[in-house]
Amino acid sequence: MPVHPMPPTPPTGPRADGPFRTNALGHLVATRAASMPQRGVAKAAHAVKQRLIGEPLATGELAHERIPKWKALAVFASDALSSVAYATEEVLLVLVAAGAAALVWGLPVALAIVALMVMVVYSYRQTILKYPQGGGTYLVTKDNWGTGPALVAGSSLMIDYVLTVAVSISAGAAAVTSALPALAPYTVAVAVSAIALVTLVNLRGVRESASIFAIPTYVFIVSMLTLLAIGTWRVLTGMGPVEAVASVAPPALEQLGIFVVLRAFASGCTAMTGTEAIADGVPAFQAPQPKNAVTTLWCMAALLGTLFVGITALSMHFHILPQHGETVLSQLARAVFGYGPFYYLIQAATALVLILAANTAFADFPRLTSFMAQDKFLPRQFVFRGDRLGFSVGILFLGGVAAALVVAFGASVHHLVPLYAVGVFMSFTFSQSAMARRWWTRRESGWQRGLAINGFGATITGIVALVVMTTKFTHGAWMVVVLLPLMVLLLLGIARHYDAVATQLAVPPREVAPLPLERARVVVPVGDLNRASLRTLRFAMGLSGDVTAVHVATDAESPARLRAQWAAHGLQVNLVVVESPYRALVAPVLAYVDTLEPERQPVPVTVVLSELVPRHWHEFLLHNRMAFRLKLALLFRKNVTVVDVPFHLA
C-alpha cells in the first residue's frame, strides 16, 4: 500500500507552562531544566558532573573580556617565562657530557638563544600588527600558504602544546621533589595528579581575566629577579655560595665539537617556547590591542632574556652541575639563599608558574583544535562547547595525551625536551614564512621592511628547526619526524570522510527523495504470539502490504502451536517458519533477510522488532534480548530499516 505525504496538521504543541519559553509559533527556547537529563542514570551522571565542574552556562554567557597589559603579561607569558626553570639545566646537561671544560660554552649558548629570541619577537611583532584578531600559527599559515602547510603547522602546534603540558608539569614536579626529596618516588603520580587538576579546572572554565593567575607569575618574576640580584651581589663581593654545591663533573663521554655546542643550543631553545602565546591572544588585550600586545611582548622578551642569561651565568659561576634528584635552579637557590623560607618560596613559585604554563596550553590547544575541526580536519566533537563553554573534548584530549606522555617518559624533562623544540621551531618557521609570503603577495605599505624582517625570522627559525632535528634526532626528535606525516595523513583522512559524507547527503534543491516504504518488504520476527508481538504485527501491517512474519523454531512443537494461534486470531499475515537445528536465533533471521537481497535491490527491507522493556535494568538479565541482538546485528546491513516497537512491562 503506497503511502503519500499529507498536508501538515496543526502541531500538537507543548503546554504553556512546559519546559520551554515560547518566542513565537513553532519557535521554543529550552529552559535549563529542559536541557538536562531528568531521569535515571543520565540524571545521576549529570549531577556528578555538575558537582565536579559546576552548573551549565548558557551560550549567551560567553564572555569576551579585555585585560590590561600587566595582567596579560602574567596570563600569556607564564609559558615562556617558566621555561627558564629547565632551559639552563638542559644546556648544561649536553655540555657536561663533553667534559667540564665544555661548560665554558654555557654563557655563549645562552646569549645566542637570547639573540635568536629578539629576532623572533621582532618578527612576531609584525604578526600582531597584521592579525589583531589573533595571529595563531594555524590561521596565519592557512591564510598565506594554504591548507597543506597549515596542516603541518597545526600538527606541529598540537605536538607542541601537548609537550608544553608534559614538560612544564614534569619540571614542576621536579621543583617539588627537589625541595621535598621524600616525594621523589612519587614524581609521576605528582605530575599526573597536577595534569588531572589542571584539566578539571579548565573543564570548569577559567576566565583568562582571573587575577589569580597574575599572583604566582609575579611572585616568580620578583623572586627570580631577587635571586639574580643577591646572587650577583655575592659574586661581586667575592662571597662564596651559602650552601656548597660540591658537584663533581662526570668523566667526558664525547669529544667537544661544534655538534655538541649546537645540541646544547638546541636544548636551550626550549627557553623560547611560549613566545607565540601573545600573538595568539591579541583579541584579549585592551584597546589599542596591537600596540598593547606588542608592548607586552617586549616586556616578556626582556624578562625572559634577563632571567635566562642571569641564571645561566650564576650557575656557571657557582660551578653548578646537573644532578640526579635536584634541579639546577634548586641548587642555585640553595647556593644563594641556603635552605630557608626564601629557598622554599622559589621552589613553590617555580612549581606554580610551571602549572600556569601548562594551563596556557589548555587555553591554546582546544582553541586550535576547534579551528581545525571547523575546517573538518578533526572530529566535530572538538567544535562543541561543553557545559561551561570550554571546548571540553579538546581539554580532555590534551589532558589524556599529556598524562600518557608523562607516564611513558617517567616525568623526565630531559627525555621529553628533544621532542619539544622541533615542533616549536617548525611552527615559528611556518608562522614567519607565512607573514613573509603575505608581504610579498599583498605588497602593503612597508612590505619591503616587513618581508625582510619576517623572511629573516623564517630563515633563522627554519635553520634552528633543522639544527634541533639533526642534533636531537637520535634522542627522540625522530618520533616527531615519524609522527608528523602520520598526523597530517590522519587529518586529511578525516576531512576526506566528512567531504564524502557531505557529498552523499547533498540534495539538489527541490529534489524529492524516493519514498523508501512505498514497496517496502517488511519482516517481523515472531517468537510467540502475545500482546507485544500482536501489536508489532499490526504496526508492520500498517507500514506495508508485504509483511512476512518469521518464526525461528528451536523445538519441534513451536511451529504447530504458533500456526494454531495464527488461525485462532485470524491473522492475515504470511508466516514463515525457519527451523533452527543448531538452536541459533539471530543468524537465521539475518540469513532470511539476506535472501531478500536488500543490498542489491532498490526495494528496501524493513525489519519490525518487538522489544520487551522491563521496568528495572536488572530485569534485563531475565530476558534474552532478542530485539537488541537483532538490532545490533542489523546495524551494518545496507538498505535495511529497523523499527523497534517497545512493549513496556509494568
Add this chain to the structure above:
Amino acid sequence: MPVHPMPPTPPTGPRADGPFRTNALGHLVATRAASMPQRGVAKAAHAVKQRLIGEPLATGELAHERIPKWKALAVFASDALSSVAYATEEVLLVLVAAGAAALVWGLPVALAIVALMVMVVYSYRQTILKYPQGGGTYLVTKDNWGTGPALVAGSSLMIDYVLTVAVSISAGAAAVTSALPALAPYTVAVAVSAIALVTLVNLRGVRESASIFAIPTYVFIVSMLTLLAIGTWRVLTGMGPVEAVASVAPPALEQLGIFVVLRAFASGCTAMTGTEAIADGVPAFQAPQPKNAVTTLWCMAALLGTLFVGITALSMHFHILPQHGETVLSQLARAVFGYGPFYYLIQAATALVLILAANTAFADFPRLTSFMAQDKFLPRQFVFRGDRLGFSVGILFLGGVAAALVVAFGASVHHLVPLYAVGVFMSFTFSQSAMARRWWTRRESGWQRGLAINGFGATITGIVALVVMTTKFTHGAWMVVVLLPLMVLLLLGIARHYDAVATQLAVPPREVAPLPLERARVVVPVGDLNRASLRTLRFAMGLSGDVTAVHVATDAESPARLRAQWAAHGLQVNLVVVESPYRALVAPVLAYVDTLEPERQPVPVTVVLSELVPRHWHEFLLHNRMAFRLKLALLFRKNVTVVDVPFHLA
C-alpha cells in the same frame, strides 16, 4: 492518515539455492551456515569459540545412551568415592583439637558414618525403584511436597553442587601439592586452572558413556584397595611404617566432649556426598534400569564404606595426624609404600578422581538449573542448550561461582567443608521425606514398609543436618543459613517477574490489538536538511499525518537556514525550532516528547530517527551519534515507539 492492515501478498521467498533447506511452503530449515554469524566481529568471535569448544551440534544429535553397570559405577560413584580423599582428615582435624587422647573416637565416628550411609542408601533404593525416570531431589520434592519445599531443596542442591566442585578441586590440588611441595605456593592457581579446564571440557560436551571416565576411577579403587591390603598386612605382621610420619599432636585447644565428637561426625559426613548421584542418573542405565541402578548403588556403598573405614583405621594405627602442607592420605601412602612409583600413582589417581568428582557436578548442576528455569525460577537462559548441546549457561555459572569460592577460601578444603555438609544433608532430608509422603498419600503396595524406611531415613538425615548445622555453625555453616532464604526469595522473585510478564502479554483468543499508529503523533528530530533527513521525513510522513520535525538550535543562524531549506524543498511538514541555550542536543528533544505526554495519553508517540551508519566502525568516532543517544534515552519512555531509518554511507 490511518493505515489499515492489508491482505497478505505472496511471500517474497528465498532462492532455492539459499541458506535454507525448504521442507514445505513457508517452512524452511536453516543450514549450519545460516545458523552462524557470517560477518564482522560476530563471525570472528564465533570462530574463536568453535576453536575452543568445537563445531555446533544439531539438536537431533542429542544422544540418549545407555551404559553398563561397571561403567555407571565409574561415572556416578566418582563423587562419593573421591570423598575418602579428605573425609578421614576432616574427622581427625576436629578430634585432634581436643588433644591426642580424643583420637580414639576416630574409628567409632567412621563406623557411625558408614551405618548412616547404609540407611541412606537403603532409603535411596526406594527412590530409584519409584522414579526410574531420574529421582533428582528437586523433582521428587516438587512431586510430593510442592513448590516451596522444592525451592529450598533446589537451593541447597545448587549450593551442594557448587561446593562439590570447590571441595573436590581443592582436595585434588592438595593431593598434587602433597606430592610436589614446590607447587604449594600456587595451590589456588592450580585449582582455578583445573576448574577452567573442567568447565571447558563440559562446554565441549562430555558423553557420560565415555570409557575414559572409568579408567581413573578404577585405578583409584584398585590402588586404594591395594593400599589397604598392604597396610593391613604390615600391621598384622607387626611391621612399622616405611616412612616414619613423626607427627606430634598439637596441644589441646578444647575439652573433649559430646559436642566435639558430633562435630567430628559432621565433618566426616562429607564422605557421603555424592550418594544421590546414582538415583539422579537412573535413565542412563541399561535395562532393567532400576535393578541395575540399585545393584550399582550397593556396590558403591560397599566400596565407600570399606575405603573410608580402612583409611581411617590405618591412619589411626600409624598415628597419622593432619599436617599443614601434606594430606593424611599422602602420609598414609608414604607410611605404607614409602616414596616411590606407587606413592605417586596413589596421589595422581586421587587428584584425577577428584577432578572426575567435580565433573559429576558439572553434569548435575546444569541439569538441575535447566529444570528450575523451565519452572521459571531461574532466567530462561539456563534452559537453552549451547552449541554442543550442553546447558552452557549453567556450566559457565557453576565454573565461575566455584572458582570464586576457591579463590575466596584459598583452596582450603578444611574451610570449605563446613559449608558443604549442610546442603548435602538438607537435600537428603527433602528427598527422603518426599518419598515418605509419597508412600503416605499414594498407599501403593508395600507402602507401610516403604514409609518406614524413608521415614526413618528422613528423620536420621534431618537430625544429621541439624547436627551439622549446630556443630559447624560458627565455622561457616551460618553462611548457608543466611544464603538459603535469600536464594529462595530470589527464585520466587524471578518467577514472579515471569508471571507478571506472561499476564501482561496474554491475549484472549481473537482479541484484536489496537492499531498503535492510527492516530500516532510522529516526531522527527532534524539537525540539517540533507538526503538522509529528507528520506527520514518522507518515511515519517508515510507513517502518519501528524508529523512534527523538531530542530534543536545551538547557534543563532541554523533556524533561519533550515526554514529557508524547508521552503526551497516545499516541505509540507510542521517545523518546530527549539533553541538550546545550554547547547544540549538530546535533552530538549526528550523534553519536547514529554510535552506530548505519551505516558498519560493513549495516543502513542513515534520518534523517527535518521541514523548515519558509516562503513567502518572507527568512523563512528567522527560522528556524534545523535540517533544512538536518542534511542538510548528513549528506551525507557513509555508509549514511545522508536523508528530508526539508517542511511548507509559508502
